[in-house]
Amino acid sequence: MSVGQFVTVAMVSWLPRAYGAWAVFSGLLQLAYAVRRGRRSGTQWGMLSSGARSALAGVLVSSEAMGAVYFVIAGCWWAVGGFRHKRTETS
Numbered sequence: 907m908s909v910g911q912f913v914t915v916a917m918v919s920w921l922p923r924a925y926g927a928w929a930v931f932s933g934l935l936q937l938a939y940a941v942r943r944g945r946r947s948g949t950q951w952g953m954l955s956s957g958a959r960s961a962l963a964g965v966l967v968s969s970e971a972m973g974a975v976y977f978v979i980a981g982c983w984w985a986v987g988g989f990r991h992k993r994t995e996t997s
Contacts, residue, residue, distance in 0.1 A: 922967055929964025933957045 936957030940950040959980070966976040 926964040926966075926968030929967060930961050931964075933959070933961030933964060936960060 934957070936953060940953035940957055943953070944950045963976055963980075
């Protein structure tokens with residue numbers, strides 16, 4: 907294995923873990939901010955949900971196979987929700 911190939915493999919295997927760590931960190935910050943803000947102006951359900959999903963996605967992305975499963979499930983969930991919302995708007 908050449909040095910260039912070694913560096914490429916190291917970068918590619920490191921990238922999902924870095925992304926996962928960032929997602930966990932930002933999700934936890936978002937959760938903390940939602941709780942703090944919720945005390946003053948009511949519960950921030952959207953922000954709580956988003957922070958929890960981000961933290962969960964970060965944990966799952968750190969193990970690449972589980973991250974792919976999470977994003978497939980989340981994509982299907984959002985697509986079905988969008989179709990339901992669109993159907994209720996037209997009726």
